Amino acid sequence: MEYSLRELECFIAVAEELSFTRAAARLRLAQPPLSRHIRALEEKIGADLFLREPRKVSLTPAGTIFYEETRNIPRRLERAGEVAKRTSLGETARLRLGFVSAVMNDELVSTFRRFRATHRGVQIMLHDLPPREQLAAIADGRLEAGFVGLQPRERPTGIRFVPWHKEALKCFVPRGHPFEKMKTLSLASLAEESFIT
Numbered sequence: 001m002e003y004s005l006r007e008l009e010c011f012i013a014v015a016e017e018l019s020f021t022r023a024a025a026r027l028r029l030a031q032p033p034l035s036r037h038i039r040a041l042e043e044k045i046g047a048d049l050f051l052r053e054p055r056k057v058s059l060t061p062a063g064t065i066f067y068e069e070t071r072n073i074p075r076r077l078e079r080a081g082e083v084a085k086r087t088s089l090g091e092t093a094r095l096r097l098g099f100v101s102a103v104m105n106d107e108l109v110s111t112f113r114r115f116r117a118t119h120r121g122v123q124i125m126l127h128d129l130p131p132r133e134q135l136a137a138i139a140d141g142r143l144e145a146g147f148v149g150l151q152p153r154e155r156p157t158g159i160r161f162v163p164w165h166k167e168a169l170k171c172f173v174p175r176g177h178p179f180e181k182m183k184t185l186s187l188a189s190l191a192e193e194s195f196i197t
Helices: 005-018 020-027 032-044 061-070 075-088 107-118 131-139
Strands: 049-052 056-059 093-099 121-126 146-147
Touching: 005 020, 005 032, 005 061, 020 032, 056 061, 061 121, 061 146, 075 093, 093 131, 131 146
Parallel strands: 093 121, 093 146
Antiparallel strands: 049 056
8 A cells, every 4th residue: 555745745734734625735735635645545544534524624433543653754855865966975973872871881881982983974962851741752753762761651652762881770778677687679569658868
């Protein structure tokens, strides 16, 4: 099944504006061609993507899923063209990475150094962001990857988590504390404890 980039741009604009009039203005396109692109897309998919009511447009469940899967395609295609052009001109490529300060240890820093030594044409750009902001930035193409301490419970579609490094954490307790003789602790067992950080 083939979709044109213009069809996807029209769909994304209507999905984000929830208005054919505003989407047409955003795309600098007359409304009839916009409607034709949406109808052609719906016919190719075999499902309605929008509920059309007088003075109201909303996404159907199929439309919501289709939007989540396609919303970054135009931006990624544009970026792919920019990267290809820069590469052909011998210009530096960029690798945008997120991190939280808790994971920025000697091993990660030395990994970046080794990468720079073997990939001299790649500029690493580091962004200190909380995990949730990293996920959003990866989902919409502002970051290529991120380093977080713990895997968040909720994450956007299409993001994969890969364990990179395991590190044992230590918990120091005063003498006589119930945990004093324990060799290992779960995070759940620490939930009710007070911490000094």
